[in-house]
Amino acid sequence: MxxxxxxxxxxxxxxxxxxxxxxxxxxxxxxxxxxxxxxxxxxxxxxxxxxxxxxxxxxxxxxxxxxxxxxxxxxxxxxxxxxxxxxxxxxxxxxxxxxxxxxxxxxxxxxxxxxxxxxxxxxxxxxxxxxxxxxxxxxxxxxxxxxxxxxxxxxxxxxxxxxxxxxxxxxxxxxxxxxxxxxxxxxxxxxxxxxxxxxxxKSQLMLTKATVSKVEVVGMGDRVCVDLCSMMRPGEGLLVGSYARGMFLVHSECLETNYIASRPFRVNAGPVHAYVAVPGGRTNYLSELQSGREVIVVDQNGLWRTAIVGRVKIESRPLILLEAKENGGDDTYSIFLQNAETVALITPEKGSSGRTAIPVTSLKVGDEVLVRKQGGARHTGIEIQEFIVEK
Missing domain, CATH: 3.20.20 (TIM Barrel)
Known part of the structure; x- marks a missing residue:
């Protein structure tokens, strides 16, 4: 040859x-x-x-x-x-x-x-x-x-x-x-x-089941769509949360709907203040992401891979506040997401429809979703050991 x-x-x-x-x-x-x-x-x-x-x-x-x-x-x-x-x-x-x-x-x-x-x-x-x-x-x-x-x-x-x-x-x-x-x-x-x-x-993150305890429409906010240079499959998304101690697995827009085309490269991730998981066990604010930065894409089983951010879109949209409690624990985690049918949280198991995620517009108290527990205290996105209260 x-x-x-x-x-x-x-x-x-x-x-x-x-x-x-x-x-x-x-x-x-x-x-x-x-x-x-x-x-x-x-x-x-x-x-x-x-x-x-x-x-x-x-x-x-x-x-x-x-x-x-x-x-x-x-x-x-x-x-x-x-x-x-x-x-x-x-x-x-x-x-x-x-x-x-x-x-x-x-x-x-x-x-x-x-x-x-x-x-x-x-x-x-x-x-x-x-x-x-x-x-x-x-x-x-x-x-x-x-x-x-x-x-x-x-x-x-x-x-x-x-x-x-x-x-x-x-x-x-x-x-x-x-x-x-x-x-x-x-x-x-x-x-x-x-x-x-x-x-x-060969890397796998430990994901935890949490039960939705609150669903509340709260009004307008600046939310961030993260468009990646990679395609995502059903069951994959980004780890996002109001607190670093508990981050929700937000599904990509790869699922087909009757009203809008699939966008498997996009995650409608939440408002500008939210944390998002990035390589190295670190977090960034969603507002800090820009073209060329890296995030981690995580699936329903905790398997993850890195992906490059291609574009970030920040727009004013109506938001929903979601809270969930860890199953068998006392910790409560929260996240704000756009109030839209294309925004979904990943569930522990496939539902009867075979889907791995529930749109936020269909979420109700008692539903189970996946969260990632980790240390809450952060300095420039790096986990540190210190006393911290977040509420």
């Missing part, structure tokens, strides 16, 4: 027989296809390439212990102070401590060099791609397409955390990993924060 491009835009071409790649005078065979495992199912690989001991320390503290060295002396020195997995670069090849070749480096600065990368042979477990040209995104996407369903690891050299994200998100599933070649520990911190925000597939 070869990859070629015109003006940097790459396409995939299937060849009938394997070849040996030749890059910068170095001949090698690149392993690959034979496994049915999906690349998106495996954990992303991170190797760190640095000569800065602070970067090494920051990486080890965040769980990354594989380092690339051009000097065996430096690798030996660092191995004596921290438990790391040292790898050594020799030309366009990478060896471990036992001098076994475990990877090859392909320097790609032209379409012709990109053509030579192919997943047909089986001599090395890893291929490292060092993109030297101006194009990165399209060639990376074609590498992902070419190597999908193949065993082994394809990594790209990244010189900062932002560049790393490009490679990790190419064609959604991304490359298998990256080599972060940096001398600034801030890039280590930013990359770890990125992984923490994106680790939603």
């Amino acid at each position: 070869a990859i070629f491009s015109s003006l940097g835009f790459a396409r995939v071409l299937v060849l009938p027989s394997p070849r040996t790649a030749l890059v910068s005078g170095c001949s090698y065979s690149i392993k690959m296809c034979a496994s049915s495992a999906s690349p998106s199912e495996s954990k992303k690989t991170v190797w760190v390439w640095t000569t800065n001991r602070q970067v090494m320390t920051a990486a080890v503290e965040r769980g990354w212990s594989t380092f690339l060295f051009g000097s065996k002396d430096l690798g030996k020195d660092w191995s004596s102070t921290a438990r790391i997995n040292p790898l050594f670069i020799d030309g366009l090849e990478i060896f471990d401590e036992k001098k076994q070749k475990i990877a090859v480096i392909s320097e790609v600065s032209s379409p012709g060099e990109l053509e030579l990368i192919q997943p047909d042979n089986v001599e090395v477990e890893n291929i490292v791609i060092d993109f030297r040209g101006g194009w990165q995104v399209i060639p990376a996407e074609n590498i992902v397409a070419a190597f999908q369903g193949c065993r082994g690891t394809v990594l790209a050299v990244s010189t900062n955390s932002t560049e790393a994200q490009v490679f990790l998100e190419a064609l959604e599933q991304g490359l298998d990993g990256i080599i972060l070649k940096v001398e600034d520990m801030d890039d280590i911190i930013k990359l770890k924060d990125y992984f923490d925000r994106r680790n939603e597939a």
Whole structure:
């Protein structure tokens, strides 16, 4: 399989027989296809390439212990102070401590060099791609397409955390990993924060049943519609509440109605003063959201993912005050929402109609809804331990 491009835009071409790649005078065979495992199912690989001991320390503290060295002396020195997995670069090849070749480096600065990368042979477990040209995104996407369903690891050299994200998100599933070649520990911190925000597939929030105790029409207020750059499915929404200690799961407008088209990217979330859950266990006021910020989308089972805010609309609309008490507890939580049929709260279980949410216009005392309990005291959206009374 070869990859070629015109003006940097790459396409995939299937060849009938394997070849040996030749890059910068170095001949090698690149392993690959034979496994049915999906690349998106495996954990992303991170190797760190640095000569800065602070970067090494920051990486080890965040769980990354594989380092690339051009000097065996430096690798030996660092191995004596921290438990790391040292790898050594020799030309366009990478060896471990036992001098076994475990990877090859392909320097790609032209379409012709990109053509030579192919997943047909089986001599090395890893291929490292060092993109030297101006194009990165399209060639990376074609590498992902070419190597999908193949065993082994394809990594790209990244010189900062932002560049790393490009490679990790190419064609959604991304490359298998990256080599972060940096001398600034801030890039280590930013990359770890990125992984923490994106680790939603295995993350689950504890949601609690609460019983509606009050439904009251209260008048006009400035409410916020949050339009995301992602689609939401039935049963998904945003965590919003008047108090951070108890936030309601407000459903998206993905459900069909007789009066208005479905808008699966939108949550009519509540008034400007309300809290909304964002990544990192933090909250923002709805009034603080703007294009480019991130929120967490949560489903009926507590599974969550991050989403980017595309647009925020603030308009004056009639509001309803809803209060609910935790089942089996004394805590009362409240939320204001627009008085409209398209605004709904997510319920613990599907109703007889198969719907997972109840419109606020149909809510009545005694109905059950889902809330997220958490610490109430906040400073700039961060939970803190202090005495606080909210009412």
